[in-house]
Amino acid sequence: MRNFLPYLNGFIKIRIHGGQTERFLNLCMSRGIILWDLSGAPDGSYSCFLSTEHFFLLAPARRKTKVQIHILEKHGLPFFFANSKNKKAFFAGILLCGILLFVLSGRIWNIHIEGNRINTTPEILKFLEKQGISHGIPKKQVNCSSVALQIRERYPETAWVSAKIQGTRLIITVKEGNYQTISSENEPVPCSICAEKEGKIVKMITRSGVPLKKIGDTCKKGDILVLGRLDLKNDSQEVFRYEYVHADADIYIKRKLPYYVELPMEYEKEIFFEEEKKGGFIKAGNLYLEWGEKPQKGWKRMTEEYPLHLTENFQLPVSVGSVTLRQYKKKRILRKEDEAKAEAFRILQKYEKNLMEKGVQIFANNVKIEVDHKNCISSGTLEIIEKIGKEVPVERMELSKERTTENG
Known part of the structure; x- marks a missing residue:
């Protein structure tokens, strides 16, 4: 800031020669006139810098010491504007730039999304664009609460979403969790969990709902694993009411995954x-x-x-x-047999690594690598353990009128 103030107020460089120069410098010091970068020359003259305000205080000291003062340089904004009086285009450009910055500062130029892993940033940005939220939109047209609600409704696997505006940035923070659809009453929507793949259940933890399968059972695609309906029975073991819940469970199955890759020898x-x-x-x-x-x-x-x-x-x-x-x-x-097998094993390892990155466990590897005169063939199965469970609407049941009347 101290280096900036001289440019703001203006300063000049002067040359002092003739008369009583040393006495002149002493008088400047006694009167509080600040000189800096003072340097002497072989001819007995001095050059230095001082502010424009202090320059006009030199007259009494100059008259007493009979020195001569010449202005060598002028610096700072006052001199810049004085020399630019006829440069109308320059000032018009500054004014236009200021207006442009003012207009642009009222819009959103950066939509920043953080915390998302399941749903990619380009996917969320594309959805927001369909809702009218895109780069360049005026800030007054952005309702942060509405943006957060739209994202939650579109991506139900998100636990919560927050949106806020900072400057020209729209910052959206997403926290992804378990799937849980919310109704207008702020209650979980009833649903069941079905199997989207076939396999043998090796682990099952049910938190909500009625499990229809147990560990060791085999499930097929489409089977209901956890029912989101509770059958409430009376003393006669007759159902007198149904309650519907949001089924919640962690289910893991073991299944065989076929694997086949051909690697040409030549x-x-x-x-x-x-x-x-x-x-x-x-x-x-x-x-x-x-x-x-x-x-x-x-x-x-x-x-x-x-x-x-x-x-x-x-x-x-x-x-x-x-x-x-x-x-x-x-x-x-032409590959050698050991080179072909090593390459085929590397491809298999890469495939297994991609599965494990998706949360799949490799239980057993039953893949054989064989070489004939044309190809190196990797074939067999991988026994894997993976998490399954797809939420589906729960089937609604109706009680007979007679039973309803009896319990009414």
Whole structure:
């Protein structure tokens, strides 16, 4: 701030020579006139900086000491504006820029979504755009409570959603949890849990509802595993009322997953040379401009595109990219048996890793790798344990009128 104030108020550089220069400097100090960057020259003159306010206080000291003062430089906003009186376009630009910033500050330019894992950010942004919430929308048209409610209704697996506006950012925080549809009365909607896959139940924890299957049972696709209806019976073991609940349970099944991959023993590989040719391109909408050499036979074209963003989720319809041309030749390669088996095992491990990242447990691996004269074949099954359970509407039952009257 101390370095900025001189520019705000204006300051000048002066040269002092002739007369009693040392006495002049002493008088300036005694009168509180601040001089800085004072330097002397071989001819006995001095140069220094001082503020414009203090410059006008030099006259009495100058008359007493008979020194001569010459202005060498002028700095600061007052001198800048004085020299720019005739530059109307410059000030018009500053005014227009200020108006533009004021208008743009009243809109949302960055929609930031955090906490989401099941539903991706592009998916949520696409949904919000259909609801009229997009980049550039005026802030006064954004109802944070309505935005949070719309997301909860569209993605029922979210436990809660909050939305708030900070500056030109709309920040949406999502916390994902167990699926739980909420009715207008703020109560869980009754539902049952069915099996979307076939297998043997190895673990089952029921928190709400009536389990229709137990550990060790085999379920088929579509079977109801946990019923979201409670049959309330009287002393005669007759149902006199039905209560409907939101079924909630963790169910794990063991099933066999078929696996089959063919890996050719002979394949064609591209061998690249060290020589490269670089280029680039700019794409704006349907317009495309590229520079660099054109690809020829025996050269492979590889591109990398970088879309331009104003904010993390506000992508402009403009992108730039690089083009790399690399010379190559194709070569027929015959795998050795041990190399083929090692590659087939690597592919199998990658497949298992992808399953485990989705929460699937590998119980047993019954895959065999065999090699014939043409292919390396991996075939068999993987025994896996995975969580299942799909919520479906519970079937509504009606009591007979006679039974209702008896218990009325």
